[in-house]
């Protein structure tokens with residue numbers, strides 16, 4: 001597992017690097033946003049840990065720049081819980097977040113969760129039974145009326161899961177367990193942010209409908 005760690009605090013960078021290296025991961029460390037963007041191209045990480053407060057750029061702007069050319073999973077690392085609304089509100093395509101101080105166990109679990117891809121689990125090749133939306137697990141791509149919908153890894157997994165059975169209501173906890181492989185506190189906000197982002201990308205909120213107090217269901221929208 002290749003991890004790009006974007007962190008300007010040498011103490012945090014040192015302890016995270018040690019811990020991830022001990023877990024068998026290869027860590028590439030950058031202390032600025034500009035270096036991070038260059039490193040995504042050169043190092044080709046499988047996951048990025050992104051600090052928000054960087055000396056040259058805001059971590060969210062760095063993430064947005066990376067999203068323009070890469071769908072690599074991004075975990076936002078924030079020092080303050082009140083920054084999370086800003087993170088989630090921007091719908092920038094981050095896959096998850098952790099709040100400092102975090103335990104190494106939590107960090108490893110998050111990395112494992114966001115990098116777990118659909119093709120590693122026993123899922124059908126073509127998950128969706130929708131006629132307008134085609135979700136292809138082999139190529140990890142989704143199309144709407146033949147046009148590609150650019151999704152992050154977790155948005156893809158979420159859409160693949162919900163669209164596998166149109167009309168069926170999936171409970172929040174079941175979605176979290178299946179798509180994120182976790183039940184972390186706060187992840188339910190991540191779920192809402194991902195649903196909002198997918199709805200926006202599909203151009204119509206009706207594709208994924210909220211069922212109050214239960215969860216969400218995928219509904220085929222007529223053309």
Ligand code: CA
Nearest residue numbers: 008051053054
């Ligand atoms: Ca910082």
